[in-house]
Amino acid sequence: MTLQTQPNEPHATDAESNLELKEVEGLSQGQIVRKRFFRHFGAVAAMVVLALVIVLAFTSVGISLWGIRIPGWWQYSWNDIPPVVDGGRPSPQHPFGQDTVGHDIFAVVMRGTQQSLMIMVIVGVIGATIGIVLGSLSGFFRGWVDSLIMRFTDVIITIPFIIAGAVIGATFGNLGAAILGLVLGLFSWTGLARLVRGEFLTLREREFVDAARVAGASNGRIIFKHILPNAIGVIIVNTTLLMAGAILAETALSYLGYGVRAPDTSLGLVISDNQTAFQTRPWLFWWPGLFIIIIALCINFIGDGLRDAFDPRQKRMPSERAMRRRAKVAADAAVLRGHESDDPAQAAVDESVVDETPAEAGGDDGEPPIVRGDDPATGR
Secondary structure, eight states: OOOOOOTTSGGGGHHHHHHHHHHTTTOOHHHHHHHHHHHOHHHHHHHHHHHHHHHHHHHHSOEEETTEEEOOSSSOOTTOOOOOOGGGOOOSSSTTOBOSSOOBHHHHHHHHHHHHHHHHHHHHHHHHHHHHHHHHHHHHHOHHHHHHHHHHHHHHHTSOHHHHHHHHHHHHGGGOHHHHHHHHHTTSOHHHHHHHHHHHHHHTTSHHHHHHHHTTOOHHHIIIIIIHHHTHHHHHHHHHHHHHHHHHHHHHHHHHTSSSOTTSOOHHHHHHHTGGGTTTOTHHHHHHHHHHHHHHHHHHHHHHHHHHHHOTTOOOOOOHHHHHHHHHHHHHHHHHTTOOOSOHHHHHHHHHHSOOOTTTSOOTTOOOOOOTTOOTTTOO
16 A cells, blocks of 8 residues: 655655755854855855955055055056046046046046945944844843833934934044944944844743753853854844945935045945036946945845855755656655656655654565554554
8 A cells, every 4th residue: 555645744845854954964053054155146146246346446446544555556546637538438548437527437436435335344343233232132131121222222213314324424424434334333223123132032932042041051141152143044134234225325425415525435425426427428327336236236145145044944945956856766766665656746755754764664575664653553
């Protein structure tokens, strides 16, 4: 008698779960994370593109920070004013063109990319640190700690970010991109704090937290060693969204005149300075806009890949080719055991639910294998 199982039963996923376990067997947590991340094609491609953008921006025009200047390989600086060539159109000498004054747009865009990347990283680090700490304390301790932190968070949320950013930019924009990013980071943590709080409220009731308490673990160890690693997926995704939003916010503030100011520049300031030439020289907008889009998309794709790599609840769905191959192998194995099936997909299901241990497998007398949990006397 051939035992049949409906495809929608939970046992139908046992084969995929066993395959996933075999792929990570014997690997450390870091190796598992790297393996899952590099399996994500979009994240790997975005990481390569973002690395190329960073290398291009910081090596072409050099680095100038707090009075320290390291020259780059590009012949022009963002402050140089060479003669206008061919009306400022893109040329081999000036591949991104020139503005009406004569600034080399390639050098200006590279400097703007540096400043925007710096603000993005600073806002991400400051905002994520504050959001994780406050959200963790609020969700873990609850009570008056939760009420105090969440009411303070609500006060910050009620302030429109663009208005707060305009005030911050008008006050600190002339002090440089680093100071502007630092102050913006102090107002960008609220959304992440609320999400981390929600995750902690759920995870603190799980069995592994109770086991850690029984074992004598301190609150700090439970927070940072047990709960926080299980919330890393939500934290990483929302941190990358925070960083992508930071570069867009800086662009908007600089475009409105409240961000980075001359003689320095940023991608939003490049667009703002050349907005009157949109119809006559559109290439002045193409390049800064292209770099803004590339950076924001790369950050989002990398965050998606890191979420899949760190979150143990994420399951990789097998491809159709892999499923067909497994179905063929299962059908061949069924033929060898005398269970030839006309439906390879059903054979794969049968293969996943049959226990292969010697105590339950069929013997030499040709008796069919016994499904785990069935009664040997009745066969049901």
